[in-house]
Amino acid sequence: MSFWRNLVGKFVSLVGPKEQIDWEALLIESDMGINLSQKLYALLDKEGLLGKAELAERRIKNELLHILQNHKAPLPVGKPGVILLVGVNGGGKTTTAAKLAYRFKAEGKKVFFAACDTFRAAATEQLKIWAEKLDVPMVSGKEGADAASVAFRAFVQASEAQADYLIVDTAGRQANKKNLMMELGKLKRTLEKVSAQTPLFILLVVDGTSGSNILVQAKEFNEALGLSGMIMTKLDSSSKGGMVAAVKYELGIPTYFIGRGENLESLEEFNPEGFVEEFFS
Ligand SMILES: Nc1nc2c(ncn2[C@@H]2O[C@H](COP(=O)(O)OP(=O)(O)OP(=O)(O)O)[C@@H](O)[C@H]2O)c(=O)[nH]1
Ligand SMILES: [Mg+2]
Structure with missing residues (x-):
């Protein structure tokens, strides 16, 4: 049923x-x-x-x-447009980085990755596999490297290559971990400085099966960083993503995309009519 x-x-x-x-x-x-x-x-x-x-x-x-249905700012593009993906562990940031790149490439756009999850070597490795598969250039650092400096190098290279988008993958973290949030703050300030003319887009990636905790995550990350929007993953589960509405209603944060699977094609642009129909179907 x-x-x-x-x-x-x-x-x-x-x-x-x-x-x-x-x-x-x-x-x-x-x-x-x-x-x-x-x-x-x-x-x-x-x-x-x-x-x-x-x-x-x-x-x-x-x-x-x-x-x-309220107004939503378009994703920044060109020079390059920077999309910073943040969120708690396992929400789907790295997979979503790959799905976004796949989508942008299909639109004929030039994409770069910044592998800013420098906590684990395996994290960089995970994004590298996608980068190779998608033929997307990736800038990374050694394990433990300063994430902001990786982002800076990536921006310079993407800019020189006249990329349209720079997608920045970050390490998962709980918003109550002060030092980890400070690291994200630094990453944000660095990217804001270099991408001066184009808005920096910060998207929170959440696991759609996390229930009302999604609202808590959105509140906390928004207070710490100021979010441009949200991406909700794992809606190929029994979750219908009601939290998309709660986050928009309570915090004014719009959802840009939803993920419905582990493969590259499973990222859909969020569509309010379709969402509401599906919710009540
Ligand atoms: N079913 C389903 N699985 C997904 C979706 N998006 C991501 N996943 C899976 O969720 C798991 C975690 O995804 P990652 O992309 O590694 O998540 P992450 O946010 O980068 O995780 P950390 O880097 O550890 O914080 C992986 O097994 C993905 O394949 C989705 O839309 N649907
Ligand atoms: Mg990851």
Whole structure:
């Protein structure tokens, strides 16, 4: 059974001859976060839709579309446009770096990688395999090297080669680790300095199966770095990515792409209509 129908089934009960849905409980279960759930519930209540399942569902869809559809800055391109991928361990940064490169190359763009996860040699090795497969030049450093200096060298080389995009892969980290966040801050400042005329894009990569913790990650990384947007991976799982709406509603952070698998083709541009339809299907 589909995600939404399954949820509805859990929270529907027979009150006399009529079916009643416990919208409050249903919305909270739906992975859209407490605040957005409460807002949607209040809306249904105010408009007298709580007892009208079909109208209520349509109202929620419209409100979600409204939340998801606000203006989104385009990805920076040329000189090169720098995309810095950040997030907690295992969210999918390195894989997403490869998927983005694949996508940009298919658009005829020239791409460079900066392998700024210098904590583990294996991390650089992982990106290198993708770089070779995709024929994307990659700048890296030794294990333990200063990530900001790797990023700087990568920017200079990408710029000389007149690349369109520089994709910067970073080490996974929890946002409460101060020293690790300071390292990202330095990386950001270095890239901001060199990429002066083009905006630096900082995208948080999150594992779509992490539930409400995604909101916590987005809050913390946003406070530390100022996020341009989010990429949600692993939506080929049972997760329907309700947190995309919560993060947009609570923090104003838009989602740019979603990942639906481990292969290069499985990165889709985030589309609000498609998302809402799929959520309720
Ligand atoms: N099913 C599925 N798996 C994914 C997706 N994106 C990434 N993965 C897998 O998730 C695992 C972690 O991905 P990585 O790209 O290494 O994650 P990372 O954020 O770079 O991890 P660290 O560098 O350790 O912080 C790998 O096994 C990927 O193949 C996705 O959209 N769907
Ligand atoms: Mg990685």
